[in-house]
Amino acid sequence: MQDIVRRLDTCRVCGRDDWLEVTSFGSVPLANGFLDPADLPAEEPAYPVDVIVCRGCRLMAVRHVIRPDVLFRHYVYVTSESDQMTGHMRRIVGWCTRRAALAPGELVVELGSNIGLQLGLFQEQGQRVVGVDPAENLAAIANARGVRTLPEFFGGDQGRRIHAEQGEAKLVLGRQCFAHIDDVHNVLDGATAVLAPDGLVAIEVPYLLDLLEENQFDTIYHEHLSYYSVTTLGHLFQRHGLRIVDVERAAVHGGSIVVFAAREGSDHPTRPSVGQLLSLERQRGLDTDAAYLEFAERAHQVITEIGDLVRDLAARGLTVAGYGAPSKGTTLLQFCGLGPAEVRFCSDTTSLKHGRLLPGTRIPCCSPEQARAQEPDYYLLLAWNYAEEIIGKERDFLSRGGRFIIPIPQPRVVTAEPVPAVA
Structure with a gap:
């Protein structure tokens, strides 16, 4: 077990080690560890689901981190093609196109791109696209659909390679995958390596405020390493020369936010939504233990x-x-x-x-x-x-x-x- 799981001692966002111990949900097998009835183990490996909060940046996290290749190399979650999710993905295209002023021929890079449904919508309006997803089975499906996808984890090396081969990206997108990432600084190193000077990083995550207020305890499991507020993402982006310029709330996955960040010094204005949500988080006590x-x-x-x-x-x-x-x-x-x-x-x-x-x-x-x-x-x-x-x-x-x-x-x-x- 020791080579598969490690204990999170310092905050992956701000580096502090001052944790609030929130609760434990016991030890359970991995949420996507579906079993073949013809090859059942006598006992399934189980790992603790202990919830902690950083008293520095207010990141909420699970204490025990499973090695990512164990979780994601052969992944059974496939992006939903329900009416609700398809409509949401089209809204994402609209939000990103307007804010990043995307034109045909410009590059969109998506990390955690799954089977390429989201990138396919950008392709439809003329953008060049590159997806990066560590699940080899899903990347193969995406490539078969005509969406170029690298079967890798995204980080600094991948961002620099894409920049060298494809040029700068007007948009770097991560939808519902950021919560899965342990080394978030390496991912943002990759994003800033490929991002155009006037480009945008757009990250969609389940919203911590909705999780807490709607009692969504079942969204806490080993794959979801982190649970983000606008406050916490602001701390994270700042460390990479980025600032949050806009936020959209979305009624998917129990309530999510799409956070848009631009390079410090860029011409992108900061929209009122940013201050409004930061204020709301303080009003609802996200800066307190209670x-x-x-x-x-x-x-x-x-x-x-x-x-x-x-x-x-x-x-x-x-x-x-x-x-x-x-x-x-x-x-x-x-x-x-x-x-x-x-x-x-x-x-x-x-x-x-x-x-x-x-x-x-x-x-x-x-x-x-x-x-x-x-x-x-x-x-x-x-x-x-x-x-x-x-x-x-x-x-x-x-x-x-x-x-x-x-x-x-x-x-x-x-x-x-x-x-x-x-x-």
Whole structure:
């Protein structure tokens, strides 16, 4: 275990070692460590999920860091092509194009580019693109789609090489991958190495404020090393000669921010959104210990409530299945101590997960088509960030008497009437 995991002693953003110990969710297997039923280990390796906050820059992090090649060399998370996510990716293109004044032929570099869906949208409007993603299986899919992708971790060397081969980038983009990165300074070294003098760095991350206020404890797992506020990102960018010039809030992944940074001394003006969110974070107490400790108390209370609800349904002879098998879902099931006796199966659209068992719980994962043949009484909506879209799509299930349990921010049951709009 020692060669796979290390303890985070100093803050990866500011270097301080003054930590608030927030809580521990125990030791669990990796959230994306799906198992082949034909080759089951007697015991799965489990690693602690301990949450800490830096009292210097207010970075929230998990204490134990798993070696990145263990997590990401063969990755089963594929960028969603849901209506919600496709619409969001198109908004990202618009936001970036306007702010960076992107013209056809200019270069866009994306780190953590997955199968290339986002870069493909930039290609459609004439930009040159290069993706960098360490997951070799996903990079191969992207290249097959015509999106040039390097199967590597992004850092200083990669940024300098892309600059030498392709020229300077008007936009360096990182969507929902920055939380996965341990050596964030090396990544920003790469970004500044390839960035044009008037270019922008755009980083999308789940928003720490939303995580705390909406009780999103299931988004805390080993792949998510860091949980960012605008305050913390400001500290980070400043160390690399960058300043935050604008922020957009986005209703994806439970609430995210897209933070735009420019070189110090560039002509990009600082928009009011930056000061507004910095002020909001202070108002909500993100610069104090209390906000994090109160979150921990609520999280453990809701973990108990979810587990009790599902176990009670199973004890009454009602069937429960999981809708979706995202990382947050495998995490929630493990934190709640639920297994195949309580949750019969999980249905997911990602074919890489079909026929596999969920890590830790060993609940089987199947396709939506297979799930329809064994419809449960209740679906535990593990992909709760798509709740509105899913519930709208599953009206027939509800009309037949089926029910959804939406677990976050606290468990509630949705029936056929009315079908609510759920964030």
